Amino acid sequence: MITLVNFISEILGNTAILLSLISMLGLFLQNESFGNIFKGGILTFIGFLVMIAGIDIIVNSINYLSGIFEYTLGIKGYIADVSSMSGMINKTLGSEIAITLTFTMVVNIIIARVTKFKFIFLSGQALLWMSTISVSVLHANGIQGWLMITIASFWGGVMAIAMPAICQPIVRIITGKNNIALGHFCSIGYIIQAAIAKIVGDPKISTEDIELPKRFEFLKNSYLSMSIIIVPMYMILALLAGQNYVLTQGYTGNYLINSFMQSMSFIAGVYVLNTGINLIMDSLIPAFKGIATRMVPNAIPALDCPILFPYMPNAVILGFLSTMVGSIIGAVLLPIIGLPIIIPSMLIGFFAGGTAGVFGNAVGGIRGTLIGGVVHGIFITMIPAYIISISSFYNIHGVTFSDSDVIISGIIINGLILGHWKLITILLLPLISSFFYLRKIQ
Numbered sequence: 001m002i003t004l005v006n007f008i009s010e011i012l013g014n015t016a017i018l019l020s021l022i023s024m025l026g027l028f029l030q031n032e033s034f035g036n037i038f039k040g041g042i043l044t045f046i047g048f049l050v051m052i053a054g055i056d057i058i059v060n061s062i063n064y065l066s067g068i069f070e071y072t073l074g075i076k077g078y079i080a081d082v083s084s085m086s087g088m089i090n091k092t093l094g095s096e097i098a099i100t101l102t103f104t105m106v107v108n109i110i111i112a113r114v115t116k117f118k119f120i121f122l123s124g125q126a127l128l129w130m131s132t133i134s135v136s137v138l139h140a141n142g143i144q145g146w147l148m149i150t151i152a153s154f155w156g157g158v159m160a161i162a163m164p165a166i167c168q169p170i171v172r173i174i175t176g177k178n179n180i181a182l183g184h185f186c187s188i189g190y191i192i193q194a195a196i197a198k199i200v201g202d203p204k205i206s207t208e209d210i211e212l213p214k215r216f217e218f219l220k221n222s223y224l225s226m227s228i229i230i231v232p233m234y235m236i237l238a239l240l241a242g243q244n245y246v247l248t249q250g251y252t253g254n255y256l257i258n259s260f261m262q263s264m265s266f267i268a269g270v271y272v273l274n275t276g277i278n279l280i281m282d283s284l285i286p287a288f289k290g291i292a293t294r295m296v297p298n299a300i301p302a303l304d305c306p307i308l309f310p311y312m313p314n315a316v317i318l319g320f321l322s323t324m325v326g327s328i329i330g331a332v333l334l335p336i337i338g339l340p341i342i343i344p345s346m347l348i349g350f351f352a353g354g355t356a357g358v359f360g361n362a363v364g365g366i367r368g369t370l371i372g373g374v375v376h377g378i379f380i381t382m383i384p385a386y387i388i389s390i391s392s393f394y395n396i397h398g399v400t401f402s403d404s405d406v407i408i409s410g411i412i413i414n415g416l417i418l419g420h421w422k423l424i425t426i427l428l429l430p431l432i433s434s435f436f437y438l439r440k441i442q
Contacts, residue, residue, distance in 0.1 A: 016052070018124050019284060020045040022301075026287035029294045040287050047279025051306065054273030059347060061266035065234060066346040068241045068259075077331070077341030078391075080348065080384040080402035083125075086132040088396050093135050100131040100152045107157025112296045119168075120296060121160035123183040123304045126403075130156045130185055133390075133401060133410040140393040141417045155409065163187040163405055164302040166435060170194055173362045174311050180281075183302030185405035186352040188431050189380050193319075193356040194363050195434035197372035201364020207314040208361070226267050226317055233321075234263035274310050281307070305355040312358045315369050319357010322370045324349045326377020333378070339385040344377075348402055352380060363438070383407050383427070390414070 024041035032040070090097055104127055112118050121127060134152035138144075143151065164181040167190060171182050182190075238246060238259035246255035284301065309316050327344035334341050353373060360372035384400045387410045391400045401407050408427060415424040 016045050016048040019048055019122060019280065022122065023284050023287040026284075030287075040283050043283040044280060044287070047276050047281075047283060049276070050279060051273055051276025054269045054271070054276055055306070057265055057269030057272060058350065061262045061269060062346040062350055064259075064262045065237065068237045068245070069346060070343060071245055072237055072240045077334075077343050078384065078388060078398060078400050080342050080345060080381075080400055082129045082132075082402045082406055084399050085391070085396065085401050086129050088399070089132055089136045089394055092394060093132075093139060096139070096149060097128070097131050097135050100135050100149050100156065101128055103149065103153035104131055104156030104160065107153055108160040109296065111157060111161045112299060115161075117161045117165045118296055118299045119161055119164040119181050119183075119302045120299050121164065121183045121302045123185075123302070126183060126185045126304070127156060127160060129403060129406050130159055130409065133406045134413060136390055136394065137410045137413045138417075140390055141414065143417070155413065159185070159405060159409060160302070164300075166191060167359075168300075169438065170359050170362050171308070174308055174358055179300065180307060181300045181302040182305065182308065182355075184305040184355065185403045186305070186355065186380070187405055188408055189352060189376050189404040190356050190359045191434045191438065192379055192430050193372040193376040194359040194368075195372075195430075195437050196375045197360035197362075197364025197368025198438065199364075200371045201360070201366070201368025203361075203363055203365050203368070205365040205367070206312075206361055207318055207357075207366050207369055208312055210314065210366075223267055223271060226270065226313070227264070229317055229321065230266055231260065231263045234259045234266075270309070270313075273306055277307055277310060305351055308355055308358050312361050315357040315361035316354035317357075318366070318369045319355070319360060319373050319376075320350045320353045322373025323353025323356060323377040323380070326374035326379075327381040328377075329374065330378040330381030334382060334385055339382070340388060342381050342384045342400070344381060345402065348380065349377070352403070353377065379430070380404055383411075386411055386423070386427070387414075 020041040023044040024037050027037040027040045105121075108119075108121050112120055131152060134155050135148060138148045138152060160183075163185060164183055164187075167182045167187050168178075170190075171180070172178050235256065238255055241255075243255045246258060280303075324344060324346070327349060331341055331344055353376065356376045357369045357373055360369040360376075364372060380402075383404060384402060384407055387407050388400045390410060391397070401410060408431070411427055412424055415421065
Protein backbone atom coordinates (compact mmCIF):
# COMPACT_ATOMS: atom_id res chain seq x y z
CA MET A 1 0.00 0.00 0.00
CA ILE A 2 2.78 2.41 0.99
CA THR A 3 4.66 1.57 -2.21
CA LEU A 4 1.59 2.42 -4.33
CA VAL A 5 1.05 5.66 -2.42
CA ASN A 6 4.72 6.57 -2.87
CA PHE A 7 4.46 5.87 -6.60
CA ILE A 8 1.34 8.04 -6.95
CA SER A 9 2.88 10.77 -4.79
CA GLU A 10 6.03 10.77 -6.92
CA ILE A 11 3.94 11.24 -10.05
CA LEU A 12 1.95 14.04 -8.43
CA GLY A 13 5.15 15.58 -7.07
CA ASN A 14 6.72 15.62 -10.54
CA THR A 15 5.48 18.93 -11.89
CA ALA A 16 6.23 18.11 -15.54
CA ILE A 17 4.08 14.96 -15.42
CA LEU A 18 1.40 16.66 -13.31
CA LEU A 19 1.04 19.62 -15.68
CA SER A 20 0.95 17.31 -18.72
CA LEU A 21 -1.75 15.12 -17.17
CA ILE A 22 -3.78 18.20 -16.25
CA SER A 23 -3.40 19.57 -19.78
CA MET A 24 -4.55 16.26 -21.28
CA LEU A 25 -7.43 15.97 -18.81
CA GLY A 26 -8.58 19.49 -19.65
CA LEU A 27 -8.57 18.77 -23.38
CA PHE A 28 -10.34 15.44 -22.80
CA LEU A 29 -13.09 17.21 -20.86
CA GLN A 30 -13.51 19.53 -23.86
CA ASN A 31 -14.04 16.47 -26.10
CA GLU A 32 -10.91 17.22 -28.16
CA SER A 33 -9.53 14.59 -30.55
CA PHE A 34 -6.89 12.14 -29.42
CA GLY A 35 -4.31 13.98 -31.54
CA ASN A 36 -5.01 17.33 -29.86
CA ILE A 37 -5.01 15.75 -26.41
CA PHE A 38 -1.65 14.08 -27.11
CA LYS A 39 -0.25 17.30 -28.62
CA GLY A 40 -1.36 19.41 -25.64
CA GLY A 41 0.16 17.01 -23.12
CA ILE A 42 3.48 16.68 -24.93
CA LEU A 43 3.88 20.41 -25.59
CA THR A 44 3.13 21.16 -21.94
CA PHE A 45 5.69 18.54 -20.88
CA ILE A 46 8.32 19.90 -23.28
CA GLY A 47 7.59 23.47 -22.19
CA PHE A 48 8.18 22.55 -18.57
CA LEU A 49 11.41 20.72 -19.40
CA VAL A 50 12.63 23.73 -21.39
CA MET A 51 11.76 25.97 -18.43
CA ILE A 52 13.65 23.64 -16.07
CA ALA A 53 16.64 23.62 -18.47
CA GLY A 54 16.67 27.42 -18.28
CA ILE A 55 16.44 27.27 -14.49
CA ASP A 56 19.33 24.77 -14.36
CA ILE A 57 21.51 27.08 -16.47
CA ILE A 58 20.65 29.98 -14.16
CA VAL A 59 21.28 27.89 -11.03
CA ASN A 60 24.71 26.74 -12.25
CA SER A 61 25.67 30.32 -13.07
CA ILE A 62 24.42 31.65 -9.74
CA ASN A 63 26.18 28.86 -7.81
CA TYR A 64 29.42 29.99 -9.43
CA LEU A 65 28.72 33.55 -8.36
CA SER A 66 27.61 32.52 -4.85
CA GLY A 67 30.95 30.86 -4.13
CA ILE A 68 32.84 34.01 -5.12
CA PHE A 69 30.35 36.13 -3.17
CA GLU A 70 30.75 34.17 0.06
CA TYR A 71 34.55 34.01 -0.31
CA THR A 72 34.84 37.74 -0.98
CA LEU A 73 32.62 38.76 1.96
CA GLY A 74 34.05 36.08 4.26
CA ILE A 75 30.61 35.09 5.60
CA LYS A 76 30.12 31.81 7.46
CA GLY A 77 26.85 30.57 8.92
CA TYR A 78 23.70 28.63 8.00
CA ILE A 79 22.61 28.09 4.41
CA ALA A 80 18.86 28.52 3.91
CA ASP A 81 17.83 25.91 1.34
CA VAL A 82 14.37 24.32 1.52
CA SER A 83 15.22 21.77 -1.16
CA SER A 84 18.20 20.38 0.81
CA MET A 85 16.18 20.31 4.03
CA SER A 86 13.36 18.46 2.31
CA GLY A 87 15.75 15.87 0.90
CA MET A 88 17.41 15.21 4.26
CA ILE A 89 14.18 15.03 6.28
CA ASN A 90 12.60 12.74 3.67
CA LYS A 91 15.23 10.15 4.60
CA THR A 92 13.50 9.90 8.00
CA LEU A 93 9.87 10.70 7.17
CA GLY A 94 9.63 9.95 3.46
CA SER A 95 6.46 7.82 3.52
CA GLU A 96 4.59 10.19 5.84
CA ILE A 97 5.54 13.20 3.71
CA ALA A 98 4.52 11.40 0.49
CA ILE A 99 1.06 10.56 1.89
CA THR A 100 0.70 14.13 3.18
CA LEU A 101 1.58 15.54 -0.25
CA THR A 102 -1.15 13.42 -1.86
CA PHE A 103 -3.85 14.45 0.63
CA THR A 104 -2.72 18.08 0.48
CA MET A 105 -3.66 18.13 -3.22
CA VAL A 106 -7.01 16.51 -2.42
CA VAL A 107 -7.75 19.15 0.24
CA ASN A 108 -6.75 21.90 -2.23
CA ILE A 109 -9.23 20.60 -4.84
CA ILE A 110 -12.06 20.20 -2.28
CA ILE A 111 -11.63 23.74 -0.96
CA ALA A 112 -11.48 25.11 -4.52
CA ARG A 113 -14.64 23.20 -5.38
CA VAL A 114 -16.77 24.32 -2.41
CA THR A 115 -15.55 27.89 -1.87
CA LYS A 116 -15.12 31.02 -3.98
CA PHE A 117 -11.32 30.54 -3.94
CA LYS A 118 -10.79 28.58 -7.16
CA PHE A 119 -7.02 28.21 -7.12
CA ILE A 120 -5.48 24.85 -8.05
CA PHE A 121 -1.86 24.82 -6.83
CA LEU A 122 0.30 23.24 -9.54
CA SER A 123 3.85 23.71 -8.19
CA GLY A 124 4.47 20.14 -7.05
CA GLN A 125 7.85 20.83 -5.48
CA ALA A 126 6.47 23.70 -3.39
CA LEU A 127 3.71 21.44 -2.07
CA LEU A 128 6.36 18.86 -1.20
CA TRP A 129 8.27 21.47 0.81
CA MET A 130 5.10 22.58 2.62
CA SER A 131 4.35 18.94 3.44
CA THR A 132 7.92 18.51 4.71
CA ILE A 133 7.84 21.46 7.12
CA SER A 134 4.40 20.55 8.48
CA VAL A 135 5.22 16.88 9.05
CA SER A 136 8.71 17.56 10.44
CA VAL A 137 7.51 20.15 12.98
CA LEU A 138 4.59 18.00 14.15
CA HIS A 139 6.82 14.92 14.42
CA ALA A 140 9.44 16.88 16.37
CA ASN A 141 6.72 17.82 18.88
CA GLY A 142 5.56 14.24 19.37
CA ILE A 143 2.53 14.30 17.07
CA GLN A 144 2.80 11.28 14.79
CA GLY A 145 0.82 8.78 12.70
CA TRP A 146 -2.44 9.63 11.00
CA LEU A 147 -3.10 12.60 13.30
CA MET A 148 0.13 14.16 12.06
CA ILE A 149 -0.74 13.42 8.40
CA THR A 150 -4.27 14.79 8.80
CA ILE A 151 -3.16 18.06 10.39
CA ALA A 152 -0.29 18.53 7.91
CA SER A 153 -2.50 17.75 4.89
CA PHE A 154 -5.20 20.18 6.00
CA TRP A 155 -2.63 22.90 6.65
CA GLY A 156 -0.97 22.35 3.28
CA GLY A 157 -4.31 22.41 1.44
CA VAL A 158 -5.33 25.65 3.14
CA MET A 159 -1.96 27.27 2.32
CA ALA A 160 -2.28 26.11 -1.31
CA ILE A 161 -5.47 28.17 -1.52
CA ALA A 162 -4.62 31.06 0.82
CA MET A 163 -1.29 32.15 -0.66
CA PRO A 164 -2.46 32.42 -4.31
CA ALA A 165 -5.62 34.19 -3.06
CA ILE A 166 -3.62 36.79 -1.13
CA CYS A 167 -1.36 37.49 -4.11
CA GLN A 168 -4.04 37.45 -6.81
CA PRO A 169 -5.02 41.15 -6.74
CA ILE A 170 -1.43 42.10 -7.57
CA VAL A 171 -1.00 39.23 -10.05
CA ARG A 172 -4.00 40.66 -11.93
CA ILE A 173 -2.21 44.01 -12.14
CA ILE A 174 0.97 42.31 -13.40
CA THR A 175 -0.68 40.14 -16.06
CA GLY A 176 -3.72 42.26 -16.87
CA LYS A 177 -5.83 39.09 -16.64
CA ASN A 178 -7.28 36.68 -14.12
CA ASN A 179 -6.43 33.40 -15.87
CA ILE A 180 -3.32 32.50 -13.86
CA ALA A 181 -2.25 32.77 -10.21
CA LEU A 182 1.03 32.52 -8.34
CA GLY A 183 1.79 29.12 -6.80
CA HIS A 184 5.02 29.77 -4.92
CA PHE A 185 5.51 29.60 -1.17
CA CYS A 186 7.47 32.84 -0.87
CA SER A 187 4.26 34.85 -1.07
CA ILE A 188 4.47 36.44 2.39
CA GLY A 189 7.72 38.12 1.35
CA TYR A 190 6.09 39.34 -1.89
CA ILE A 191 3.16 40.86 -0.01
CA ILE A 192 5.48 42.65 2.42
CA GLN A 193 7.52 44.05 -0.50
CA ALA A 194 4.31 45.17 -2.25
CA ALA A 195 3.09 46.94 0.91
CA ILE A 196 6.39 48.81 1.28
CA ALA A 197 6.37 49.60 -2.45
CA LYS A 198 2.86 51.04 -2.27
CA ILE A 199 3.89 53.31 0.62
CA VAL A 200 7.12 54.66 -0.90
CA GLY A 201 6.63 54.31 -4.66
CA ASP A 202 4.60 55.33 -7.67
CA PRO A 203 3.42 52.66 -10.16
CA LYS A 204 3.38 55.26 -12.95
CA ILE A 205 7.21 55.37 -12.89
CA SER A 206 7.72 51.75 -13.95
CA THR A 207 10.96 49.83 -14.32
CA GLU A 208 9.75 48.85 -17.78
CA ASP A 209 9.37 52.47 -18.98
CA ILE A 210 12.88 53.73 -18.28
CA GLU A 211 13.66 56.34 -20.92
CA LEU A 212 17.02 55.92 -22.67
CA PRO A 213 18.97 58.32 -24.88
CA LYS A 214 18.59 57.45 -28.56
CA ARG A 215 22.07 55.94 -28.82
CA PHE A 216 21.16 53.51 -26.06
CA GLU A 217 17.77 52.46 -27.45
CA PHE A 218 19.18 49.02 -28.25
CA LEU A 219 19.01 48.38 -24.51
CA LYS A 220 15.21 48.23 -24.74
CA ASN A 221 15.85 44.59 -25.54
CA SER A 222 15.50 43.06 -22.07
CA TYR A 223 18.39 40.61 -22.54
CA LEU A 224 20.78 43.36 -23.62
CA SER A 225 19.74 45.62 -20.74
CA MET A 226 20.20 42.67 -18.39
CA SER A 227 23.77 42.24 -19.63
CA ILE A 228 24.88 45.73 -18.55
CA ILE A 229 24.02 44.80 -14.94
CA ILE A 230 24.84 41.10 -14.76
CA VAL A 231 28.19 41.07 -16.61
CA PRO A 232 29.85 43.82 -14.49
CA MET A 233 28.57 42.16 -11.28
CA TYR A 234 30.22 38.86 -12.19
CA MET A 235 33.43 40.53 -13.35
CA ILE A 236 33.84 42.78 -10.31
CA LEU A 237 33.31 39.93 -7.83
CA ALA A 238 35.77 37.78 -9.82
CA LEU A 239 38.37 40.56 -9.64
CA LEU A 240 37.87 40.82 -5.87
CA ALA A 241 38.18 37.03 -5.42
CA GLY A 242 41.24 36.72 -7.64
CA GLN A 243 42.64 34.09 -9.97
CA ASN A 244 43.70 31.60 -7.28
CA TYR A 245 40.23 31.23 -5.75
CA VAL A 246 38.54 30.63 -9.10
CA LEU A 247 41.12 28.00 -10.06
CA THR A 248 40.70 26.17 -6.73
CA GLN A 249 37.03 25.65 -7.60
CA GLY A 250 37.95 23.47 -10.58
CA TYR A 251 37.66 26.06 -13.36
CA THR A 252 40.43 26.20 -15.92
CA GLY A 253 41.66 29.04 -18.09
CA ASN A 254 41.56 32.76 -17.42
CA TYR A 255 39.32 33.53 -14.45
CA LEU A 256 37.92 36.71 -16.01
CA ILE A 257 36.91 34.88 -19.17
CA ASN A 258 35.32 32.19 -16.97
CA SER A 259 33.33 34.84 -15.13
CA PHE A 260 32.27 36.49 -18.37
CA MET A 261 31.05 33.16 -19.77
CA GLN A 262 29.13 32.46 -16.56
CA SER A 263 27.44 35.87 -16.71
CA MET A 264 26.38 35.29 -20.31
CA SER A 265 25.17 31.80 -19.38
CA PHE A 266 22.92 33.44 -16.81
CA ILE A 267 21.34 35.63 -19.49
CA ALA A 268 21.02 32.68 -21.88
CA GLY A 269 19.33 30.74 -19.08
CA VAL A 270 16.74 33.50 -18.67
CA TYR A 271 16.06 33.34 -22.43
CA VAL A 272 15.55 29.55 -22.29
CA LEU A 273 13.38 29.95 -19.18
CA ASN A 274 11.08 32.44 -20.91
CA THR A 275 10.82 30.19 -23.99
CA GLY A 276 9.64 27.31 -21.80
CA ILE A 277 7.14 29.55 -20.01
CA ASN A 278 5.62 30.61 -23.32
CA LEU A 279 5.21 26.96 -24.36
CA ILE A 280 3.50 26.10 -21.08
CA MET A 281 1.16 29.08 -21.24
CA ASP A 282 0.22 28.39 -24.87
CA SER A 283 -0.62 24.76 -24.12
CA LEU A 284 -1.84 24.64 -20.51
CA ILE A 285 -4.14 27.65 -20.20
CA PRO A 286 -6.53 26.70 -23.06
CA ALA A 287 -6.62 23.10 -21.79
CA PHE A 288 -7.37 24.26 -18.24
CA LYS A 289 -10.76 25.54 -19.37
CA GLY A 290 -11.98 21.93 -19.45
CA ILE A 291 -11.15 21.42 -15.78
CA ALA A 292 -12.65 24.81 -14.93
CA THR A 293 -15.88 23.80 -16.63
CA ARG A 294 -16.30 20.26 -15.26
CA MET A 295 -14.33 19.63 -12.04
CA VAL A 296 -13.83 23.04 -10.41
CA PRO A 297 -15.89 25.72 -12.14
CA ASN A 298 -13.84 28.87 -12.85
CA ALA A 299 -10.64 27.18 -11.62
CA ILE A 300 -7.43 29.21 -11.87
CA PRO A 301 -4.04 27.44 -12.17
CA ALA A 302 -1.47 28.62 -9.60
CA LEU A 303 1.96 28.30 -11.24
CA ASP A 304 5.58 28.74 -10.12
CA CYS A 305 7.13 32.21 -9.85
CA PRO A 306 9.05 32.30 -13.19
CA ILE A 307 5.66 32.50 -14.90
CA LEU A 308 5.64 36.23 -14.02
CA PHE A 309 9.17 37.06 -15.22
CA PRO A 310 8.33 37.86 -18.86
CA TYR A 311 5.82 40.54 -17.81
CA MET A 312 8.41 42.83 -16.15
CA PRO A 313 11.98 41.64 -16.92
CA ASN A 314 13.65 44.84 -15.71
CA ALA A 315 11.85 44.57 -12.38
CA VAL A 316 13.15 41.01 -12.01
CA ILE A 317 16.78 42.13 -12.21
CA LEU A 318 16.31 45.20 -9.99
CA GLY A 319 14.37 43.09 -7.49
CA PHE A 320 17.19 40.55 -7.47
CA LEU A 321 19.86 43.20 -6.82
CA SER A 322 17.92 45.10 -4.15
CA THR A 323 16.98 41.86 -2.38
CA MET A 324 20.67 40.89 -2.25
CA VAL A 325 21.51 44.26 -0.69
CA GLY A 326 18.83 43.65 1.94
CA SER A 327 20.08 40.09 2.48
CA ILE A 328 23.57 41.36 3.29
CA ILE A 329 22.11 43.88 5.74
CA GLY A 330 20.04 41.09 7.32
CA ALA A 331 23.10 38.86 7.69
CA VAL A 332 24.90 41.69 9.49
CA LEU A 333 21.95 42.35 11.82
CA LEU A 334 21.44 38.71 12.91
CA PRO A 335 24.47 38.36 15.24
CA ILE A 336 23.74 41.81 16.68
CA ILE A 337 20.36 40.54 17.95
CA GLY A 338 21.89 37.25 19.10
CA LEU A 339 20.81 34.94 16.26
CA PRO A 340 22.91 32.71 13.97
CA ILE A 341 24.02 34.20 10.65
CA ILE A 342 22.04 33.14 7.58
CA ILE A 343 24.25 33.26 4.49
CA PRO A 344 22.64 35.38 1.74
CA SER A 345 21.61 33.14 -1.15
CA MET A 346 22.02 34.34 -4.72
CA LEU A 347 19.59 31.62 -5.81
CA ILE A 348 16.80 32.77 -3.50
CA GLY A 349 17.78 36.35 -4.30
CA PHE A 350 17.12 35.79 -7.98
CA PHE A 351 13.90 33.76 -7.92
CA ALA A 352 12.22 35.18 -4.79
CA GLY A 353 13.84 38.61 -5.14
CA GLY A 354 13.03 38.81 -8.84
CA THR A 355 9.38 37.93 -8.24
CA ALA A 356 9.18 40.36 -5.33
CA GLY A 357 10.61 43.00 -7.66
CA VAL A 358 7.74 42.39 -10.09
CA PHE A 359 5.27 42.82 -7.21
CA GLY A 360 7.02 45.97 -6.06
CA ASN A 361 7.03 47.49 -9.53
CA ALA A 362 3.35 46.66 -10.08
CA VAL A 363 2.25 48.84 -7.16
CA GLY A 364 5.25 51.13 -6.55
CA GLY A 365 7.31 51.46 -9.72
CA ILE A 366 11.10 51.82 -9.63
CA ARG A 367 11.27 53.23 -6.10
CA GLY A 368 8.97 50.53 -4.77
CA THR A 369 11.07 47.85 -6.46
CA LEU A 370 14.35 49.11 -4.99
CA ILE A 371 13.32 50.16 -1.49
CA GLY A 372 10.83 47.33 -1.09
CA GLY A 373 13.48 44.91 -2.32
CA VAL A 374 15.88 45.88 0.45
CA VAL A 375 13.17 45.30 3.08
CA HIS A 376 12.29 42.00 1.40
CA GLY A 377 15.93 40.91 1.51
CA ILE A 378 16.22 41.70 5.22
CA PHE A 379 13.00 39.80 5.95
CA ILE A 380 13.82 36.60 4.04
CA THR A 381 17.35 36.50 5.49
CA MET A 382 16.33 36.93 9.12
CA ILE A 383 13.30 34.62 9.43
CA PRO A 384 15.20 31.34 8.69
CA ALA A 385 17.11 31.89 11.93
CA TYR A 386 13.87 31.26 13.85
CA ILE A 387 13.38 27.74 12.48
CA ILE A 388 16.92 26.39 13.06
CA SER A 389 15.69 24.37 16.06
CA ILE A 390 13.94 21.98 13.64
CA SER A 391 17.24 21.39 11.82
CA SER A 392 18.90 20.60 15.13
CA PHE A 393 16.15 18.10 16.09
CA TYR A 394 16.92 16.05 12.95
CA ASN A 395 20.68 16.38 13.52
CA ILE A 396 21.07 18.58 10.44
CA HIS A 397 23.83 21.16 10.75
CA GLY A 398 24.68 24.23 8.69
CA VAL A 399 21.41 24.15 6.72
CA THR A 400 17.91 25.40 7.50
CA PHE A 401 14.62 26.07 5.71
CA SER A 402 14.12 28.87 3.19
CA ASP A 403 10.93 30.27 1.54
CA SER A 404 8.94 32.64 3.70
CA ASP A 405 5.61 30.76 3.64
CA VAL A 406 7.32 27.48 4.53
CA ILE A 407 9.25 29.06 7.41
CA ILE A 408 6.27 31.00 8.77
CA SER A 409 4.18 27.79 8.57
CA GLY A 410 6.77 25.94 10.62
CA ILE A 411 6.99 28.73 13.18
CA ILE A 412 3.18 28.96 13.52
CA ILE A 413 2.68 25.20 13.91
CA ASN A 414 5.56 24.97 16.39
CA GLY A 415 4.38 28.08 18.24
CA LEU A 416 0.79 26.85 18.53
CA ILE A 417 1.97 23.59 20.07
CA LEU A 418 4.44 25.25 22.47
CA GLY A 419 2.44 28.40 23.17
CA HIS A 420 4.94 30.86 21.70
CA TRP A 421 2.26 33.50 21.14
CA LYS A 422 4.61 36.48 21.27
CA LEU A 423 6.82 35.17 18.45
CA ILE A 424 3.80 34.23 16.33
CA THR A 425 2.35 37.72 16.79
CA ILE A 426 5.62 39.45 15.90
CA LEU A 427 6.03 37.41 12.72
CA LEU A 428 2.39 37.61 11.60
CA LEU A 429 1.99 41.33 12.27
CA PRO A 430 3.82 42.46 9.08
CA LEU A 431 1.78 40.03 6.96
CA ILE A 432 -1.58 40.99 8.45
CA SER A 433 -0.77 44.70 8.22
CA SER A 434 0.38 44.33 4.61
CA PHE A 435 -2.69 42.31 3.65
CA PHE A 436 -5.15 44.88 5.00
CA TYR A 437 -3.17 47.73 3.49
CA LEU A 438 -3.25 46.09 0.04
CA ARG A 439 -6.75 44.58 0.21
CA LYS A 440 -8.37 47.31 -1.90
CA ILE A 441 -5.95 46.94 -4.83
CA GLN A 442 -7.81 46.00 -8.01
